[in-house]
Amino acid sequence: MKGVLLVISGPSGVGKTTLVKKFLEEFKDEVVFSISCTTRKPRPGEVHGKDYFFVSKEEFEKMIKKDELLEWAIVHGNYYGTPKSFIYENLLKGKSILLDIDPHGAFQIKEKMKDAVLIFILPPSWEELRKRLLKRKSESEEEIKKRLAQAREEIMVSKEYDYLIVNDEVNKAYNQLKSIYIAEKRKTNRVLANIEKEIKDSYLISLIKGEGK
Amino acid sequence: MKGVLLVISGPSGVGKTTLVKKFLEEFKDEVVFSISCTTRKPRPGEVHGKDYFFVSKEEFEKMIKKDELLEWAIVHGNYYGTPKSFIYENLLKGKSILLDIDPHGAFQIKEKMKDAVLIFILPPSWEELRKRLLKRKSESEEEIKKRLAQAREEIMVSKEYDYLIVNDEVNKAYNQLKSIYIAEKRKTNRVLANIEKEIKDSYLISLIKGEGK
Numbered sequence: 001m002k003g004v005l006l007v008i009s010g011p012s013g014v015g016k017t018t019l020v021k022k023f024l025e026e027f028k029d030e031v032v033f034s035i036s037c038t039t040r041k042p043r044p045g046e047v048h049g050k051d052y053f054f055v056s057k058e059e060f061e062k063m064i065k066k067d068e069l070l071e072w073a074i075v076h077g078n079y080y081g082t083p084k085s086f087i088y089e090n091l092l093k094g095k096s097i098l099l100d101i102d103p104h105g106a107f108q109i110k111e112k113m114k115d116a117v118l119i120f121i122l123p124p125s126w127e128e129l130r131k132r133l134l135k136r137k138s139e140s141e142e143e144i145k146k147r148l149a150q151a152r153e154e155i156m157v158s159k160e161y162d163y164l165i166v167n168d169e170v171n172k173a174y175n176q177l178k179s180i181y182i183a184e185k186r187k188t189n190r191v192l193a194n195i196e197k198e199i200k201d202s203y204l205i206s207l208i209k210g211e212g213k
Numbered sequence: 214m215k216g217v218l219l220v221i222s223g224p225s226g227v228g229k230t231t232l233v234k235k236f237l238e239e240f241k242d243e244v245v246f247s248i249s250c251t252t253r254k255p256r257p258g259e260v261h262g263k264d265y266f267f268v269s270k271e272e273f274e275k276m277i278k279k280d281e282l283l284e285w286a287i288v289h290g291n292y293y294g295t296p297k298s299f300i301y302e303n304l305l306k307g308k309s310i311l312l313d314i315d316p317h318g319a320f321q322i323k324e325k326m327k328d329a330v331l332i333f334i335l336p337p338s339w340e341e342l343r344k345r346l347l348k349r350k351s352e353s354e355e356e357i358k359k360r361l362a363q364a365r366e367e368i369m370v371s372k373e374y375d376y377l378i379v380n381d382e383v384n385k386a387y388n389q390l391k392s393i394y395i396a397e398k399r400k401t402n403r404v405l406a407n408i409e410k411e412i413k414d415s416y417l418i419s420l421i422k423g424e425g426k
Contacts, residue, residue, distance in 0.1 A: 122412070122417075122421065123417070124412060124414075125412065125413065125414035125417055126414050126416050126417045126420075127414065152420060155417070155420045155421060156420050156421075156423050157423070158401075158421055159401055159405060159421060159422065159423055160401075161401055162400065162401060163396070163399045163400060163401060163404075164399060164401050164404040164405075164421075165399055166404075166411050166412060168411075175395070176395055176396075176399050178392070179391070179392035179393075179395035179396045179399075180392075180395075180396040180399060182388070182389055182392035182393075182396075183376070183389075183392045183393040183395075183396035183397070184396070186376045186377060186378055186389050186392075186393060187375065187376060188371075188372055188373075188374055188375060188376060188377050191376075191377040191379075192372060192377075198379050198381075199335070199337065199338065199379060200338065201337075201338035201339050201340065203339050204335075204336070204338055204339045204368070207339075207365060207368040207369050208335065208368060208369075208371055208372060208377075209372065210369050210370070210372055
């Protein structure tokens with residue numbers, strides 16, 4: 001694959017959305033955000049084709065049967081999944097893709113695509129995560145408890161990720177996220193897959209590919 | 214190991230020295246340059262303990278016998294090698310180390326230390342490399358021919374490196390080098406080895422280490 005498949009996870013309240021938005025803005029010419037399918041009803045403000053592809057249960061089950069999903073899960077009785085074709089088409093074109101999904105989905109993807117880059121965003125402390133969730137006044141105490149329990153579960157598998165970022169200071173965390181992406185593009189396999197874009201000299205290319213002898 | 218062992222190679226004329234200098238300057242608080250030992254005579258301006266440790270043939274052969282070198286080679290009749298103790302001590306302290314050595318030495322190191330990060334600097338074209346070497350008026354035509362032949366050999370094994378950087382524009386290449394270093398520090402194993410430095414909350418640490426159950 002020519003592009004980088006970036007999979008980002010992290011508990012809710014960790015500041016993942018801010019990092020992702022900033023990243024997609026800076027790299028909009030080369031990175032595409034992967035939109036999930038779901039059978040959940042849209043929440044106020046959510047847009048079909050931007051936040052999710054909202055589909056019916058029947059449509060989703062058809063996609064499962066046709067093996068059209070890279071990963072999928074049932075959460076609170078709703079289906080969520082990542083369409084395969086979108087991912088493969090973009091990676092082959094040389095586009096990179098960013099997925100914002102939970103560890104369950106991340107591990108399913110890593111299993112199918114060894115080159116996927118798994119990044120987990122950690123809070124600087126448990127207390128800080130709690131505080132950040134409490135600031136979201138829209139959510140009930142019950143909801144916050146549920147999110148903290150979920151955060152605990154997610155953090156406990158974070159060590160299976162390729163990279164860990166501690167989001168203590170957003171600019172520092174963002175710089176680390178960006179660096180991971182830039183570094184991954186320099187990995188030898190990826191450079192070789194895209195070598196003609198970067199080096200025009202066919203003699204030098206043949207040397208790099210080791211065909212010079 | 215807590216620190217990152219960065220091994221940088223690239224043909225002479227590729228602009229490696231400029232990149233390395235800039236990098237060591239920016240990260241002087243955390244990255245140490247590894248100084249090689251050699252039995253070669255110092256060239257004008259070269260300083261013992263800065264450019265090389267200049268040692269006698271007898272001293273060098275004693276180091277080989279005592280297995281005190283991480284890698285060594287004979288080039289044009291002179292010994293060159295990297296002392297082990299310096300590398301290990303610094304990595305354990307949490308310092309990162311940068312080595313500027315040829316592919317032969319780089320592969321010896323990778324074999325002994327799987328975590329070493331091998332970076333190869335490529336020229337944008339063969340012609341550009343030739344031009345850059347010709348600009349060095351201090352060198353004879355014969356010397357330049359020899360360097361180009363050596364460059365050819367080195368580039369032909371560059372695909373065995375972890376990362377490739379094309380030094381077309383120095384600021385871009387430098388940014389890539391820096392990104393590789395920052396990204397490598399975020400690799401899960403290294404973050405876990407240094408977790409207490411970054412996260413003070415012991416409950417969160419126990420979760421990250423997966424000891425929460």
